Amino acid sequence: MGNEGGSAWVFGENIDTDQLAPGGTLKSGIEVIASHCLGALSPDFAKRVRLGDFVVGGRNFGIGSSREQAAQALCHLGVAAVIAPSFGGIFYRNALNFGLLALVCPDAGSISQGDQLSVNPEKGSVQNLTRDEEYSCDTVPSHLMEIVSAGGLVPYLEANRR
Amino acid sequence: MGSTLAEKLISHAAGKEAVRPGETVTVRVDLAMMHDSSGPRRIAPILERLGAEVWDPDKIVLVSDHWVPAVDPQSAEILDITRRWARANNIKAFYDMVGICHVVLPQGGHLKPGMFVVGGDSHSTTGGAFGCYMFGIGATDMAGVLVTGETWIRVPDTIRVEWHGKLRPGVCAKDINLALCARLGLGGAEYRTVEYTGSLVDAMDMEERMTLCNMAAELGAQAGLIAADETTCDWIRATGSDPGDASPWQSDDDADYYATHSFNADELEPQVAAPHSPANAAPASKHSGVHIDQAYIGACTGAKLADLRMAADVLGGRQVASGTRLLVAPASRKDMMAANAEGTLTKLMEAGAIMMPTGCGACAGFGGGVLAEDEVCISSTSRNFQGRMGAQSAKVYLGSPYAVAAAAVAGEIRDPREFLQGA
């Protein structure tokens, strides 16, 4: 999955859920929330991010609130995976529940804005096509990978409950 | 090798003899708590899509606290959906506009040592003060719990945080939290469990223990835990509930911790965290003189009865400075009524406090009391992320209720001990 590659959008450490899904937008639907996603840091991000692109962060990506719109907004914008050395624990769960890959990658800091990436979550690798480098990332446990592959927890339950 | 409290609670919920950090297990859930923002409005469509019913309406606690009272038709709609869902699903433990979920939940006698509880909110770590395993999940995860009564968890390592010594007057659990954020870093626990122990924690009352566990969330912990003792059981009994036998729910002496940090509180000074991170904490005196537009006493973190009393200790017989406003949003109706009966509220109001509804209020920017561009606030809440309490350029400092009250009186940040007798 995601092997066709996409561009990296690079952010810093401690990207919090208020930056991903600002409190003032939470009454609204996901379209509005997503249009403000990371807007305080990169006003263009929501407009210019393409289907299949990657978000790369520093430590603690998604720290803060349990609001799953933080993960859902990235999904809605077409982000293929978030790559960071560590994640806020609730964000990590939320991401998988929306079918958004969250890859724990200690070398995420080697990735620069605009680098072309592709990922292989089963193998645990991130390819940097621009720099011709490969970084290892934690593999996603197989039963969680089933949830991601199904497109998230709801489609997964839908398929597996009856 | 023995087990930590976290491992015992999780293995019990998983129906296993023992679990070890790193393994992923399926656990049965004893109780699921959710609120108006992450609850029915997001969960109902999922249940509908799955054609599923809730697994056990008696194991669900629902609290309307985030969007209360409604400020516009959209927030009114969220509250209406919450009420209708509670009725349709026969949720008896529905607390509508009577306080903040993390405070209402224990006050309603719902938490007991040994339980495994999920909460649809990141500060669900608060519940760990009662010797149960409680952690925060998102709404889709919650929908999964509501349908199956189960969820999965990766067993975390435990970090042991010991506090010994005595807090000086004017210093409280909130200062410990801010000092820990500065020491371990925002998210420094990296989703491990933090267990608080030591003679100081043993001597703390339940409200201060709740404050301690509340900000395990800022440490990035999956859960914050304090083993139950007589203090815990007495408190639970006072709510009319039976705490059961707390004795099994203790870490073994030979348990394996990821790390142990030991601190002495004797020298701890009142802390204030600068914008935009709780980890920017330093002694309050370091920020002395920063002008304050709004002082806010609120949230599950900093507006319980004990917190209101701390504020009153500073505010009694004084006036809020002109050019500064003080907003107080008590954490629950119970706390507000108790504060009223004992005269604490009167002290706050006589000092010029503006009383706000019980609820999350301005804490996450949902309710009344949000900030204008460039305004400066000091708040007894838990996090000061950029834009959280209103405008993007607003600056929020975090402090204890003592520190917030002191800043309200002085119109600027001060060491609150300047305003306390004997401190």
Ligand code: SF4
């Ligand atoms: S008071 Fe603040 S921290 Fe507590 S539950 Fe409400 S929004 Fe969250």
